Amino acid sequence: MAESLMPLIVALLRWTDARARIDPLSGEVETDPRGAGPSEADRCALEHALRIAEAAGGRCAAVTLAPEPAEEMLRDALACGADAVLRVDVPSWDSRVPDSGATTARALAHAIRTELGEPSLVLTGDHSADRGTGSTPAFLAAELGCAQALGLVELSYADGELLALRRLDRGRRERLAVPLPAVCSVEPAGVRLRRAALPSTLAARRAEIPVVAGAVAAEPVTAHAARPFRPRAKELPPPPEADPRLRLLRLTGAHEHREPPRVVVTDDPAEAADELLEYLRGKGYL
Amino acid sequence: MRDRAGPASSAVTVAEPERPQFDAIVVGAGPAGSAAALELARAGNSVALLERGPFPGAKNVYGGVVYGRILDELIPGWYDEMPVQRWITRRQTMLLDGERSMTVDFRSQNWGRAPYNGATTYRAEFDDWLAGHAQKAGAVLVPSTVATRLLCTERGRVVGVRTDRPDGDLTAKVVIACDGVNSFLAKQAGLFPGDQAEHTTLGVKETLALPARTIDERFGVSGHEGVDIEMLGCTQGIPGGGFLYTNYDTLSVGLVLGLKGLAKAGKRPEEVLAELKRHPSIQPLVRGAELVEYSAHLIPEGGYDTMPQLVGDGLLVAGDAAAMCLAAGIWLEGVNFAMGSGMYAGRAASKALTSGDLGDLRAYRTLLESSFVLADHKKLRKAPELVLSERVQQRYPGLVCDLVEGMFTVENPRPKPGVRKLLRASAKRNGVKMRELARDALTGLRSFG
Known part of the structure; x- marks a missing residue:
């Protein structure tokens, strides 16, 4: 942990309609702003942010890039205990940037820095519920020039240290000591957003929500052709074993001996590239 | 542990609050609650409007017609801004028996023009719109919050509500319970007499998607014109009825089933509904539609004689909580009665707050009696019993279909039978x-005449 004092913990909340309906004929996505809100993962991110801010004696701010109806979501964040909120404005639902996450991250990083200050920790859901790729947190880490730890299932702050647990394939977990400043994305697990008290809920109903213009240069997306995704069929013969248990073991790959993952920690990009190349050569890819 | 509303919950005794947080608390942001909050806020009172759903309209089940005349008084020019699916220009009453049906069909293009008569609407949109007016007038909407108990003084005066939020007690000079059918708040205040199950029905509804053009063709309408079909004899002997309403690109088709009759019949409501959709008169209307929603809700259909006391000490009851739904056969109305009762509750509460005398809350009942709300209910007090009677439910649809079939079946060379003879047979x-x-017939004439 680079510093024990954490002045600003930001929870990034994506305003999304988890029950969006897709027209089976046109492919058009029908959304309803009334039922929209943060995803479960974003709600967990807010709870983590509130807990870490309390533990570290810092400020917690909730930020979103969304149109005006999303202010209800920010009011809920205020009611739950966020010290500040910020809405980065986009005129409508559709005008949210359908990009790789880079443009969104740029707009958010700019708004956070100019309106709230340099963040010590930014927390967000691992990916949005609507077509999310989960790439925005990574782009945001690059924008802010800080560390990233993505797809976390546990996050705790104690004795000035931020510890995280990350889900890996095949049921394994990875423990991380996350240096600050950092961007962390969390899965919807482990914590549940607290229920706001009535007095703070009433206060939040009357609160002014700060809004800044979204400095987003949306890159227009043009679809030249659209066709259904039909991956080529791949033949997978069943395991030869007669015993169902053995077939199951074969299919799941349980109990197979595997080489444990080698964790490489290096700040030198050239060294990291060499490691990667060596690994690929060792596996016969190069 | 979170406090929850329920049949076992009871009022909490508290000390008289020195400074209540609000002039009035309205519980429930449905049509009654929002109308009450709107009246109170317009009169300059501070109002908290509690809503259990994440937004007004999130929790209701509705497939019906909103008759907007009461809105002339509440929101002048409402028809230019209200979220409408279709304006009802065609109304049918259908009697079903076996594979037969007899329909009375009325159309008026006048109902498709201002000032209009009634419209189908999605309540998620309608309730949000009405609550928005209350908010603009100054009411504070508190969503995702359930009022679990009444707060009462030792003398039994209601001074607020407890909610399911931490530090969730909220105090006010007046509480208006618009918490819907089976109102736990009205029950906690001891305003409901006896068992409500006898007078409560279960409404089940499917929302079926069809292209707007298909609906236009099947129902003989165009643009934003719509059709309202009320049905009798489609509930397999269970007291109740059926309905089919056209929205812009969906249909609401469903049943209203007496609770005790349904339990006695041992049938699932969705099975009875599936059977209705297979009827030769209904099947062509719903053919090929995509099921997008199935929902169910209780409906207070007992009418005037089953209403609770409407005024308590510091408490008014309005809307479905006060059993204001009018289920009188040819008239099936609820939202207009809810809005009317809510508006008058807000008006009476406002008057009492201005005078400082909570005894003025009694004016609520006077206002209701002098308006359509209780006047219609009182006049039609025998209608629900008649409509849900065994003869009307199970014998008259067959009688009417037999009579009409006899009249229009040509049996040459036998001469046509007389109507009296056919009726007797x-x-x-x-x-x-x-x-x-x-x-x-005499009871009907007295009720409806």
Whole structure:
């Protein structure tokens, strides 16, 4: 942990309609702003942010890039205990940037820095519920020039240290000591957003929500052709074993001996590239 | 542990608050609650409007017609801004028996023009719109919050509500319970007499998607014109009825089933509904539609004689919580009665707050009696019993279909039978005595006349 004092913990909340309906004929996505809100993962991110801010004696701010109806979501964040909120404005639902996450991250990083200050920790859901790729947190880490730890299932702050647990394939977990400043994305697990008290809920109903213009240069997306995704069929013969248990073991790959993952920690990009190349050569890819 | 509303919950005794947080608390942001909050806020009172759903309209089940005349008083020019699916220009009453049906069909293009008569709407949109007016007038909407208990002084005066939020007590000079059918708040205040199950029905509804053009063609309408079909004889002997309403690109088709009759029949409501959708008169209307929603809700259909006391000490009850739904056969109305009762509750509460005398809350009942709300209910107090009676439910649809089939079946070379003879034969075939028929006709005439 680079510093024990954490002045600003930001929870990034994506305003999304988890029950969006897709027209089976046109492919058009029908959304309803009334039922929209943060995803479960974003709600967990807010709870983590509130807990870490309390533990570290810092400020917690909730930020979103969304149109005006999303202010209800920010009011809920205020009611739950966020010290500040910020809405980065986009005129409508559709005008949210359908990009790789880079443009969104740029707009958010700019708004956070100019309106709230340099963040010590930014927390967000691992990916949005609507077509999310989960790439925005990574782009945001690059924008802010800080560390990233993505797809976390546990996050705790104690004795000035931020510890995280990350889900890996095949049921394994990875423990991380996350240096600050950092961007962390969390899965919807482990914590549940607290229920706001009535007095703070009433206060939040009357609160002014700060809004800044979204400095987003949306890159227009043009679809030249659209066709259904039909991956080529791949033949997978069943395991030869007669015993169902053995077939199951074969299919799941349980109990197979595997080489444990080698964790490489290096700040030198050239060294990291060499490691990667060596690994690929060792596996016969190069 | 979170406090929850429920049949076992009871009022909490508290000390008289020195400074209540609000002038009034309205529980429930449905049509009654929002109308009450709007009246109170317009009069300059501070109002908290509690809503259990994440937004007004999130929790309701509705497939019906909103008759907007009361909105002329509440929101002048409402029809230019209200979220409407279709304006009802065609109204049908259908009697079903086996594979037969007899329909009375009325159309008026006047109903498709301002000032209009009634409209289908999605309540998620309608309730949000009405609550928005209350908010603009100054009411504070508190969503995702359930009022679990009444707060009462030792003398029994209601001074607020407890909610399911931490530090969730909220105090006010007046509480208006618009918490819907089976109101736990009205029950906690001891305003409900006895068992409500006898007078409560279960409404089940499917929302079926069809292209707007298909709906236009099947129902003989165009643009934003719509059709309202009320049905009798489609509930397999369970007291109740059916309905089909056109929205812009969906249909609401469903049933209203008496709770005790449904339990006694041992049938699932969705099975009864599936059977209705297979009827030769209904099947062509819903063919090929995509099911997008199935929902169910209780409906207070007992009418005037089953209403609770409407005024308590510091408490008013309005809307479905006060059993204001009018289920009188040819008239099936609820939202307009809810809005009317809510508006008058808000008006009476406002007057009491201005005078500082909570005894003025009694004016609520006077206002209701002098308006359509209780006048209609009082006049039609025998109608629900008649409509849900065994003869009307199980014998008259067959009698009418037999009679009409006899009239229009050509049996040459036999001469046409007289209507009186046909009526007697149909009545006998369906186990109806002419004396009973005359008595029911007289009751109907007294109720509806």
